[in-house]
Amino acid sequence: MTALPTTGRSWHLVARPHGWPKPEDFALREAPVTEPGEGRVLVRNLHFSVDPYMRGRMNDVKSYVPPFKLDQPMDGGAVGEVIASADERFAVGDHVLHGLGWREYAEVPAQHATKVDASLAPLSAYLGVLGMPGLTAYAGLFEVASFKEGDSVFVSGAAGAVGSQVGQLAKLRGASRVIGSAGSDEKVKHLIEDLGFDAAFNYKNGPVAEQLRAAAPDGVDVYFDNVGGDHLEAAIGSLNLHGRAAICGMIAQYNNTESTPGPRNMALIIGKRLRLQGLLVSDHAALQPQFVEEVSAWIRSGELKYSETVVEGIENGYDAFVGLLRGENTGKMIVSLTR
Numbered sequence: 001m002t003a004l005p006t007t008g009r010s011w012h013l014v015a016r017p018h019g020w021p022k023p024e025d026f027a028l029r030e031a032p033v034t035e036p037g038e039g040r041v042l043v044r045n046l047h048f049s050v051d052p053y054m055r056g057r058m059n060d061v062k063s064y065v066p067p068f069k070l071d072q073p074m075d076g077g078a079v080g081e082v083i084a085s086a087d088e089r090f091a092v093g094d095h096v097l098h099g100l101g102w103r104e105y106a107e108v109p110a111q112h113a114t115k116v117d118a119s120l121a122p123l124s125a126y127l128g129v130l131g132m133p134g135l136t137a138y139a140g141l142f143e144v145a146s147f148k149e150g151d152s153v154f155v156s157g158a159a160g161a162v163g164s165q166v167g168q169l170a171k172l173r174g175a176s177r178v179i180g181s182a183g184s185d186e187k188v189k190h191l192i193e194d195l196g197f198d199a200a201f202n203y204k205n206g207p208v209a210e211q212l213r214a215a216a217p218d219g220v221d222v223y224f225d226n227v228g229g230d231h232l233e234a235a236i237g238s239l240n241l242h243g244r245a246a247i248c249g250m251i252a253q254y255n256n257t258e259s260t261p262g263p264r265n266m267a268l269i270i271g272k273r274l275r276l277q278g279l280l281v282s283d284h285a286a287l288q289p290q291f292v293e294e295v296s297a298w299i300r301s302g303e304l305k306y307s308e309t310v311v312e313g314i315e316n317g318y319d320a321f322v323g324l325l326r327g328e329n330t331g332k333m334i335v336s337l338t339r
């Protein structure tokens with residue numbers, strides 16, 4: 001057996017950000033790596049995920065996921081290789097998905113690790129298109145928004161991990177029209193030319209409501225909300241009778257220091273009999289096998305495309321996270337430790 005590393009680095013939250021995170025709120029620290037205890041495995045992380053929900057975990061507020069503890073390693077989705085095992089279900093060399101990201105080496109309780117097959121898909125795909133964001137798109141569109149063939153769909157954050165999958169899934173299941181919004185002209189071009197969206201617009205180029213009305217003159221039946229704010233207000237304005245919205249995220253307000261006013265046109269919900277429903281991916285774990293089977297077939301056939309923005313090196317973990325909040329990613333933002 002090759003010798004285990006003696007030390008490994010991990011990102012710690014050292015102060016709770018007020019508004020936009022700052023470098024001094026985080027620290028990359030080195031600590032000893034130990035043999036795994038009974039029923040645990042030691043994993044060398046190869047990729048870890050940075051996700052928008054982590055911004056909420058940096059605040060000391062009660063939410064659906066507990067806040068990060070100060071001066072402790074942060075956590076989140078990661079994939080890696082088992083380098084030592086004290087559990088009979090895992091062998092050295094197995095690839096696993098687990099929840100102890102933001103670090104080079106993770107000692108993981110075996111019941112919290114899931115084997116993944118590197119021959120089926122690149123390992124990083126289990127953090128994106130075949131992982132949590134992918135399931136969010138699938139469950140949000142098909143279950144929460146009750147998408148049906150012939151619906152027209154508007155998705156915000158459309159060039160990101162969740163949004164890019166929502167738009168393509170809608171097209172694959174027979175949407176009449178798919179419209180996306182994103183934060184650059186290059187992303188808009190990518191949505192139309194590479195991902196097959198029918199229309200897209202750059203929300204920085206003008207009022208969202210006006211651009212949405214121009215892109216969807218007949219209105220939309222489904223809105224998949226990743227952004228909130230003026231996007232949600234515009235969508236309420238454009239939703240057709242009996243329209244449905246899956247409220248997945250509100251990234252436009254994650255760094256706000258004041259509470260954000262709601263849409264000014266909520267009264268339209270009544271006359272149009274709209275349904276706006278919140279979505280938490282963790283409620284939809286039962287869909288996982290069906291999701292993986294269907295989406296991996298679409299990936300293999302080339303009908304569903306995905307992108308990753310890969311930041312190399314654990315020392316760049318903070319930059320990757322803030323880059324995600326700034327829109328520097330197309331598709332899933334990943335930190336790779338394979339160098």
Ligand SMILES: NC(=O)c1ccc[n+]([C@@H]2O[C@H](COP(=O)([O-])OP(=O)(O)OC[C@H]3O[C@@H](n4cnc5c(N)ncnc54)[C@H](OP(=O)(O)O)[C@@H]3O)[C@@H](O)[C@H]2O)c1
Nearest residue numbers: 052136160161162182183226249250251252279280281327
């Ligand atoms: N409810 C759940 O269970 C669940 C699960 C996963 C994700 N989510 C939510 O889903 C959304 C997308 O997550 P993701 O992992 O796929 O991230 P992502 O879309 O890959 O990355 C975040 C994107 O948000 C956009 N953005 C940042 N600030 C914005 C603003 N002020 N207005 C509009 N867009 C802005 C940026 O793209 P632009 O260049 O286009 O601005 C950025 O690339 C997030 O709101 C997240 O919290 C929810």
